[in-house]
Amino acid sequence: MSKGPGLFTDIGKKAKDLLTKDYLSDHKFSVSTYSESGVALTTSTVKKGGYSSGDVAAQYIYNNTSVDLKVDTESNLEFQYFHPHASLTAAVGLNQAPPIDLSVTLGTPTFALGAEAGYETTSGKLTKYTAGITVTKPDSCASVILGDKGDTIKASYIHYMDQLKRSAAVGEITRKFSTNENTFTVGGSYAIDGLTLVKVKLNNHGTLGAVLQHEVIRKSLVTISSEFDTKALDKTPRFGVSLALRP
Numbered sequence: 661m662s663k664g665p666g667l668f669t670d671i672g673k674k675a676k677d678l679l680t681k682d683y684l685s686d687h688k689f690s691v692s693t694y695s696e697s698g699v700a701l702t703t704s705t706v707k708k709g710g711y712s713s714g715d716v717a718a719q720y721i722y723n724n725t726s727v728d729l730k731v732d733t734e735s736n737l738e739f740q741y742f743h744p745h746a747s748l749t750a751a752v753g754l755n756q757a758p759p760i761d762l763s764v765t766l767g768t769p770t771f772a773l774g775a776e777a778g779y780e781t782t783s784g785k786l787t788k789y790t791a792g793i794t795v796t797k798p799d800s801c802a803s804v805i806l807g808d809k810g811d812t813i814k815a816s817y818i819h820y821m822d823q824l825k826r827s828a829a830v831g832e833i834t835r836k837f838s839t840n841e842n843t844f845t846v847g848g849s850y851a852i853d854g855l856t857l858v859k860v861k862l863n864n865h866g867t868l869g870a871v872l873q874h875e876v877i878r879k880s881l882v883t884i885s886s887e888f889d890t891k892a893l894d895k896t897p898r899f900g901v902s903l904a905l906r907p
Contacts, residue, residue, distance in 0.1 A: 665745070665765045668765045668775065683869045704717075745766065745768070748762075760781065770797070773791075776790050814835075815833055826849065828848060829848045848861075856874050859873075867889055870885065871884070882901070
C-alpha cells in the first residue's frame with residue numbers, strides 16, 4: 661500500500677468511523693477473497709427495510725502503487741490512484757447524464773490537505789465542493805473539514821489508548837452556519853479482549869449508540885448494534901446486525 665497521504669475521504673475518517681461505522685440499522689453481509697498476485701475482490705450486500713443494495717470492489721497492489729475499482733447497484737463506477745505524495749479519486753455514474761465526482765489529496769502520512777468536487781452533467785453545475793486538512797501522529801489524529809459548499813465546518817480529534825489502536829476516545833463538533841446549529845459528539849471504543857470490541861457514542865441531542873463486535877473466526881466478524889433517543893425513551897430503539905467473512 662502507498663505510503664502517501666491517502667484519499668480525501670480519509671481526512672477525518674478515523675474519528676468518523678469510530679462514531680458511525682458498525683452503528684447499523686440494517687442487515688449487511690460481505691465476503692472478501694485475496695490472491696498471491698496482489699488482487700483483492702470484495703462483494704457486499706445490504707438490506708435496509710425492503711430495499712437491497714450491493715457492490716463489487718477490486719484492488720490491485722504493486723510496489724508503492726495501488727489501483728482500486730468499484731461498481732455498485734446504483735451503476736456508479738469509481739477509480740482510485742495512490743502515489744507516495746498524492747492520491748486521486750474519480751467516480752462517474754453509468755447512465756445517460758452521468759454525475760462526476762473528483763477528489764485530490766496532497767501530502768504525507770502525517771500531514772495532508774485535499775479537496776473534492778461534484779459536477780452534474782445535465783445542468784452543468786457543481787453539486788458539491790469540500791476541503792479538508794489533517795494532522796496524524798502515532799497515537800492521535802486531528803482533522804478539519806469545510807463542506808456543504810462552505811456551509812458546514814467539522815473538527816474532530818481521536819486519541820488511541822493502546823498500540824493496536826483498538827481502544828480510543830474521540831470528540832467531534834460540527835457547526836452549520838445557515839442554521840447556527842451545533843452538534844457535539846463524544847465516543848469511544850474498548851477492546852475487552854483480542855476478539856471482542858465495544859463502542860459507544862453520545863451527542864448533545866441525546867442520541868446514544870452502542871456496538872458489540874466479535875471475531876467468530878480469524879478475520880471474520882459478527883456485529884450487533886443499537887441506537888436510541890435518550891430524550892424520547894418511548895420510541896423503539898433501532899437495531900442492526902452484520903456478518904463479514906474473510907479467508
